[in-house]
Amino acid sequence: MIPSDDSVIHTVTERKILEAAKRVFGRKGLDGARMQEIADEAGLNKALLHYYFRSKDNLFRAVFREVFQSFFPAVFEMMGEEGYSFEEKIRRFVHSYIDLIRQHPYLPGFILHHMQGPEEGTVRVVEMFRATGLDPGVFYREAKKEAEKGNIRAIDPAQLILNIISLCIFPFFGAPVISAFLFPGQDYERFLEERKEAVSDFVIHAIRKT
């Protein structure tokens, strides 16, 4: 088998490398990450990384694709599901989204590190998103429909989506700093649990008709 092709089947070693690389790239970014550190974290040899993924940049791309695809898909589709009120959908979305990020703590850092500056990561990110086949419009149409039905107050759906995502993701950046200042001494896990409710309530109240 030719290593590092587009096949989704991975050998055990390849998997180890990818998982280690996710964490290290997430912590250090593309530039900060060292092949040696990834090798150590995978419990393997540096040369193996090059055997499976010819170059650092190549390894990065592989990791990036995987990370990105696991980041967005599942949760976003919840907005299209039948049988839930809009408020319920928001609550479910927020809970799942925060859970998702908690399970992959390197994700926000990873995405963030690589969508700074107009040229570098952005094009890649946009292409990636398109490749997932995901339709960001589901959320948009739901919100618009609800506003027209008069169930929620008039609000730009794009701003609403941006708000929800901001509230979910931001706390993960600099989590230590935030804890230190706003929630000193509090257990981080507990904070996240409370955060799910706090965000849901906040959003729902913000769009509720007065």
Add this chain to the structure above:
Amino acid sequence: MIPSDDSVIHTVTERKILEAAKRVFGRKGLDGARMQEIADEAGLNKALLHYYFRSKDNLFRAVFREVFQSFFPAVFEMMGEEGYSFEEKIRRFVHSYIDLIRQHPYLPGFILHHMQGPEEGTVRVVEMFRATGLDPGVFYREAKKEAEKGNIRAIDPAQLILNIISLCIFPFFGAPVISAFLFPGQDYERFLEERKEAVSDFVIHAIRKT
């Protein structure tokens, strides 16, 4: 004069270096930034950077301190001012905060790049914040007071602060990506103007009694 001491007086050259370094570190992060690039951006020679700031890490620390101190102070104090209702305070805070970040587009990236991972930047950030002498508790006390007076609904003040900051800052990360998806073809400046109102309204509705 001994270069790179803690004096706040800077020579013209020193200023050029600091300003260039802000932008480059903001775009590339500590690891991604190259002394050569900073020198080019400052229209100076690489050796001069070392003359004024002995090492890259030293230059970084100088930039970091400056950036951080310009980031937080002024805006936060608005929350303590007399003669405004809580809603007005929030609106003023949001507007000023978004304006501030717009004027220093490298700031969010800069802060973000360097508060990933528990040890690295976090301690520095926390120390820095303490050094500004700023009291994050102003916001906290205001919110608590309002909740007790029954002017707003019961809400954890810490969560409220976190929400407001999230809504203000997050859009600046990956701004290109967000524009591409949520506001295609729209002028970025105009988006920010609308964003100020959208965030203010969102927050105010979210805390208003129903």
Add this chain to the structure above:
DNA sequence: GTCTATACGGTGATAGAC
């Protein structure tokens, strides 16, 4: 203070034994 030229160390990548 500002420049050019150079030393030095570290990192990505490869060769080759097993």
Add this chain to the structure above:
DNA sequence: GTCTATCACCGTATAGAC
């Protein structure tokens, strides 16, 4: 497929002329 040893390059940092 996995390892050790080594190369070639690039970026920080310094030396030294002006």
